[in-house]
């Protein structure tokens with residue numbers, strides 16, 4: 252029971268222990284260190300001043316706004332609103348904008364194209380994409396707080412302590428790597444225009460997102476329903492609900508995504524996993540001066556850090572054998588930490 256629950260939990264928030272950064276710098280000389288750090292500053296400056304190149308920096312893909320890759324994919328970023336299991340906008344979501352690794356965004360655009368061409372009247376709607384590490388921590392903090400009864404409809408058969416102890420809420424997430432997406436399928440022209448009146452407190456197992464958004468296909472539960480009924484291949488669904496889940500799965504798998512079998516909405520694009528995760532807040536695509544990617548924020552911070560690293564390296568050049576972590580400073584991110 253516990254191991255099954257832990258398995259569920261480990262994946263509930265797409266847990267993947269971040270890989271520690273390898274440390275193979277030991278043999279570098281102090282002189283090499285200084286030159287490397289200075290080169291990092293130069294490279295960072297170059298990429299800041301160039302446009303599209305940033306999206307394809309060799310070996311260093313950051314995050315892109317999905318809307319700049321495929322604006323036809325609907326976005327309903329639930330953690331940027333109060334419509335989620337915490338009952339509040341989640342820390343780290345400053346805008347309801349879907350950011351993903353470039354290759355993931357492109358693959359998702361391929362799914363959308365395929366779906367639109369072959370399933371008349373259907374398209375994708377994303378519910379969560381890149382999730383800052385601070386947001387994952389906020390989930391853990393929420394689960395540790397006293398029950399206030401506001402959002403029990405998302406976990407009608409469990410308590411908050413159980414969400415933690417059974418692992419429904421984890422400390423790391425593939426969403427923080429920008430390689431996971433939570434999504435559903437919607438109709439381009441909803442048949443049911445008259446939205447059903449539904450009590451927002453209805454248990455997630457007894458309603459669906461269709462009740463709140465008539466365009467959404469009925470998947471048998473709402474998004475983020477902490478319950479076995481959310482398992483993708485769960486029995487007891489109507490044929491319509493079963494087919495809706497399988498349609499999403501079929502098209503996502505065609506383009507390299509893998510479903511987490513206990514969450515019909517969660518897909519990862521493993522090919523883009525390089526072990527890095529991020530903690531840059533979610534911004535609107537148009538908010539940044541150069542709105543092409545949220546990674547720009549990290550890069551700007553990275554330039555300063557890289558400059559600081561260069562200065563530090565020069566200082567260390569005379570007496571240190573340790574090279575600054577150029578990768579971490581360039582992207583303005585601390586090295587990923589393994590799970591507690």
Ligand SMILES: [Zn+2]
Pocket residue numbers: 264265379426431432433516517518
């Ligand atoms: Zn997910």
